[in-house]
Amino acid sequence: MTSQARRATEPLKAATVEAKVDQDGDAPRGLDRQGSIRDRAHKRAPLDKGHLFRAKYVPFKSVLEGDPWNSEESYSLDEVVYRAKDGGLLDVVHDMDALKQYGPEYWRALFDSRVGRTTWPFGSGVWSKKEWVLPQIEDDYIKSMFEGNSNLFWAEGFGRQLGMSDMWVKNCGISHTGSFKDLGMTVLVSQVNRLRSIKPDAVQAVGCASTGDTSAALSAYCAHAGIPSIVFLPADKISLAQLVQPIANGALVLSIDTDFDGCMKLVKEVTSVSPIYLANSMNSLRLEGQKTAAIEICQQFDWEVPDWVIIPGGNLGNIYAFYKGFKMCYDLGLTDRMPRLVCAQAQNANPLYLAYKKGWEHFEPVKAKTTFASAIQIGDPVSIDRAVLALTATDGIVEEASEEELMDASARGDLTGMFNCPHTGVALAALIKLRERGVIAASDRTVVVSTASGLKFANSKVAYHSREIEGMKCQYANQPTPVKNDLGSVMDAIHAKFSAMK
Numbered sequence: 001m002t003s004q005a006r007r008a009t010e011p012l013k014a015a016t017v018e019a020k021v022d023q024d025g026d027a028p029r030g031l032d033r034q035g036s037i038r039d040r041a042h043k044r045a046p047l048d049k050g051h052l053f054r055a056k057y058v059p060f061k062s063v064l065e066g067d068p069w070n071s072e073e074s075y076s077l078d079e080v081v082y083r084a085k086d087g088g089l090l091d092v093v094h095d096m097d098a099l100k101q102y103g104p105e106y107w108r109a110l111f112d113s114r115v116g117r118t119t120w121p122f123g124s125g126v127w128s129k130k131e132w133v134l135p136q137i138e139d140d141y142i143k144s145m146f147e148g149n150s151n152l153f154w155a156e157g158f159g160r161q162l163g164m165s166d167m168w169v170k171n172c173g174i175s176h177t178g179s180f181k182d183l184g185m186t187v188l189v190s191q192v193n194r195l196r197s198i199k200p201d202a203v204q205a206v207g208c209a210s211t212g213d214t215s216a217a218l219s220a221y222c223a224h225a226g227i228p229s230i231v232f233l234p235a236d237k238i239s240l241a242q243l244v245q246p247i248a249n250g251a252l253v254l255s256i257d258t259d260f261d262g263c264m265k266l267v268k269e270v271t272s273v274s275p276i277y278l279a280n281s282m283n284s285l286r287l288e289g290q291k292t293a294a295i296e297i298c299q300q301f302d303w304e305v306p307d308w309v310i311i312p313g314g315n316l317g318n319i320y321a322f323y324k325g326f327k328m329c330y331d332l333g334l335t336d337r338m339p340r341l342v343c344a345q346a347q348n349a350n351p352l353y354l355a356y357k358k359g360w361e362h363f364e365p366v367k368a369k370t371t372f373a374s375a376i377q378i379g380d381p382v383s384i385d386r387a388v389l390a391l392t393a394t395d396g397i398v399e400e401a402s403e404e405e406l407m408d409a410s411a412r413g414d415l416t417g418m419f420n421c422p423h424t425g426v427a428l429a430a431l432i433k434l435r436e437r438g439v440i441a442a443s444d445r446t447v448v449v450s451t452a453s454g455l456k457f458a459n460s461k462v463a464y465h466s467r468e469i470e471g472m473k474c475q476y477a478n479q480p481t482p483v484k485n486d487l488g489s490v491m492d493a494i495h496a497k498f499s500a501m502k
């Protein structure tokens with residue numbers, strides 16, 4: 001046990017009680033409700049236990065080796081560092097001994113008490129887990145738009161079609177900028193905000209390569225924080241709705257004649273020679289925010305773990321983030337097992353699937369081909385090693401979906417009331433295949449992670465429903481019916497569709 005953790009033990013004996021009495025240290029209702037929610041957070045300071053907990057960067061290799069907290073190589077989160085000495089990835093690790101001083105009851109009660117409140121900064125689904133995310137940051141540096149707390153809904157109709165009784169969708173795309181990227185970006189931009197305050201020259205702008213969602217989240221959070229942002233986009237490869245987001249938020253928008261992997265290479269070079277901070281998920285800070293979606297899933301099921309979680313994968317940060325969230329709940333005793341993870345890839349951008357099929361013997365990047373799931377059109381994923389750990393440690397599976405399979409699955413989802421994006425279509429297609437093969441059983445509790453809003457991908461839906469896609473049957477297409485402006489014509493059209501109607 002660390003000395004800090006030991007010091008923490010005594011006052012914490014009554015931790016559970018304290019959690020019940022006053023979850024956030026805010027003034028009792030009706031008393032002292034003056035000033036902004038930040039002012040009220042200041043008054044709470046003496047009760048804020050964030051300082052007892054610590055997190056730091058260590059080489060990802062040390063996570064594989066075990067006992068990463070005691071790794072010989074480590075870095076403060078206040079350093080600008082993205083790679084270990086040997087060039088490998090980094091990871092954020094937490095002082096688990098300190099966190100374990102509070103039992104699972106305490107954490108469950110604390111997190112449950114913060115859901116849906118406006119208390120700064122806990123109204124955010126990410127910052128409601130602050131002690132597990134970025135414990136050392138002062139609340140004043142946090143830049144949040146109260147992201148997270150996304151709905152997890154019972155997809156009764158879709159599940160029924162597959163003979164399933166317990167199928168769910170975690171709607172991470174119902175978020176500020178329309179994708180799960182907001183969860184990671186609030187953490188990264190808050191830490192940048194702190195860095196710019198304590199080391200004024202260290203970070204002059206923040207940059208990312210993007211297939212459209214990271215850039216939207218980065219530009220929005222930077223605009224919110226008053227920090228310049230630069231987005232490296234592959235020209236003509238992202239949707240119009242995604243492109244207009246950083247434009248509207250005032251980012252420097254670079255439209256580059258290459259693909260995502262080319263943009264990633266460039267942004268890595270630029271951020272290594274300039275005070276521009278890297279905001280892609282190679283930067284492990286992002287994953288600390290993204291992992292809260294997994295914690296939320298456990299919380300939404302009253303701390304029960306689903307059997308399967310299916311996640312669309314591109315640069316492969318998110319599958320590891322989910323693994324981290326589930327693992328932390330398990331290691332701290334809030335849950336009693338891990339779910340099996342499934343990573344779903346588009347067949348046109350499937351390097352992880354190919355490596356999985358070869359028994360993880362060898363990973364080979366691919367040249368990603370055009371896919372309707374454009375945000376995962378990635379051939380050389382940065383987080384490949386992280387994804388392999390997440391999948392091997394959870395007896396996970398990788399599945400792929402052809403263009404027709406992903407568009408049909410997405411359309412089937414919409415026909416049951418969703419309006420899902422093509423990436424969610426990839427995950428739904430993976431579920432259909434795993435059900436057909438009997439890998440996922442009828443009664444297995446299964447969560448499909450929906451990663452973005454379908455509204456960002458209206459063009460692909462229009463193309464599908466207009467049967468404009470070459471070589472695709474578009475079997476679930478639903479075309480508008482042109483009708484003359486008179487009652488008879490309207491009634492004819494209604495009767496043609498609903499022949500049984502009198």
Ligand SMILES: Cc1ncc(COP(=O)(O)O)c(C=O)c1O
Pocket residue numbers: 179211213214281312313314315316317318319375376421423451452
């Ligand atoms: C909508 C959407 N879904 C899924 C993904 C895949 O996430 P990851 O790159 O972390 O694998 C991305 C980004 O890559 C995305 O934007």
Ligand SMILES: N[C@@H](CCOP(=O)(O)O)C(=O)O
Pocket residue numbers: 208209210211212213214215279280281282314315317375376382
């Ligand atoms: N889909 C992503 C691709 C980049 O992923 P990141 O998580 O490494 O930033 C995007 O929207 O740009």
